[in-house]
Amino acid sequence: MEPDLSRCSHSRDAYGEALVEVGERNPAVVVLDSDLSASTKTSRFARRFPGRFFDLGIAEQNLIDVAAGLALSGKIPFVSTFAIFGCGRAWEQIRNTVALDSLTVNLVMTHAGLSLGGDGATHQSLEDLALMRVIPNMRVMVPADSTETREMVRFAAREPGPKYIRLSRRRTLDVFTEGEYRYDAASYPVLADGTDVTLCTCGCMVRESLLARRLLGEKGISARVIDVHTVKPLAREAVLREARRTGCIVSVEEHSVHGGLGSALAELLAEEYPVPLKRIGVQDQFGGSGRVDELYAHFGLDAASIARTVQDLVEKRRR
């Protein structure tokens, strides 16, 4: 039932490969970057299709609106840079030019969360899910692993409308198998079964959550882990089913507790099916320099911290 916790890979590499794949299938696919193609891995597409790749230099506002113009003329742009610059600096361009008319622009931003460890607070992104989630028409996705990343890129190349796909610099656990896994926006894959609590997680936190589940098992707590790959629109029925099943929800995200996955779940459950809920994430703080594992421990996002928080919630409920 539980995936092998040792096999990891870079979802950015999967992104770069998938771009070439969709680019071969569809000549309308174009790719734009902001001087970071070696890091975002759009460089792979650039080598294969130099005529359909545009490096806009260090100018994110222009980057987003050039992509909008390409979309207005029938192209299918994928746009990449670091998450905080793409979603933050160019937020208003995304709102007013991309999303207002629901243009098909695929924003695939990398190095999200704390994953730029050493670079510190300015380069880390703990607000991007919130920033993208409040924009009407925008779809917000966080792949758990490389296979899901490839599936989301195929989905993005095929389906109309603006989308945000959040990638990490860090390697993710390989939980799915290429060829078997299909991305389905209406359901969330169960990564491990359990009965006392459901951990709703995404991206790099999938591995920490599965490790936390192991620790919880040693304490006699049975945790279920699901991959909430789509933060907006939420698969409402899938979330409500989880609430009915275990009666206790914990969100685990490498993002501020304000406005991201935890907020989305809390908003739905508070209105539709209130159950005990805990949001694990960064508490209204900026990141900072450090190794990513150190930062996870500092902000309470490592497996041990997650397990402690979940244990508190479940024991409180049992009393």
Add this chain to the structure above:
Amino acid sequence: MKPATIEDLETIARHVRRNILRMTGEAASGHYMSSLSCVEILVSLFFSEMRCDPRDPGNPDRDRFVLSKGHAAPALYAVMAEKRYFPEAELSFLRRCQRPLQGHPVMHRLRGLDASSGSLGQGLSTGIGMALAARLDGRPSRVTVLLGDGECQEGQVWEAAMAAAHFRLDNLAAVIDRNGLQISGPTEEVMALGDLAAKFRSFGWHVITVEGHDLGALLGAYREMRSVRGRPVAIIADTIKGRGVPFIEGNLKYHTQPLTPEELARAFDCLEGGPHGT
């Protein structure tokens, strides 16, 4: 259809001016001053320079137009009505709830718009995307973006200026409505733009300076624009804010304030018989 003569364009421009005053008067809102300064630019583009057909607004080979100074929407709407993109009667519903003519242009609400706009500084970038797409597909489409001069204070305009020259987009033109005024005052007092022509030239653009209310001069500028190869073209059009209604021309008081019914009546009189009306 035979090409429009200067006289034809002048007649259209007069009618467009009347509609700008009428629609912003009825709405008691809307930027008529900024609209009046770009009438000749829009009329010459839509009725002479651009390849655009209201019966076939989705034609991939059409020329594209982006009103980056989106607050001049009344001028664009009046020209589009004149061109029969929609019935003229719709002009009475400017800025009304759930109607197509939004305060700033919104593409999915109005058939025939090539882009939404209004947040300043973004249109030139959008135009670059359209010009790149036309080049990729080998289409003859040209892209024209109309910017305000105050708008050129936005940093993104210069990101775009750099990129358009870098990509050698000779199918892209920026027309700058150089009326010299922005909401708080003269551009040179609020935040000096200085020598805009020199700035664009130094970014690698071919620059043409023109009297922006002279239809013949504008048509000449477009001819020169079409002959330029390997670089984008900036047409800096010297204009007068509120042009056509002498008592409001260049008068900052009217930048945001709607005309009273008496002022409106006086303005219509100016257009009919005044010094700029015929």
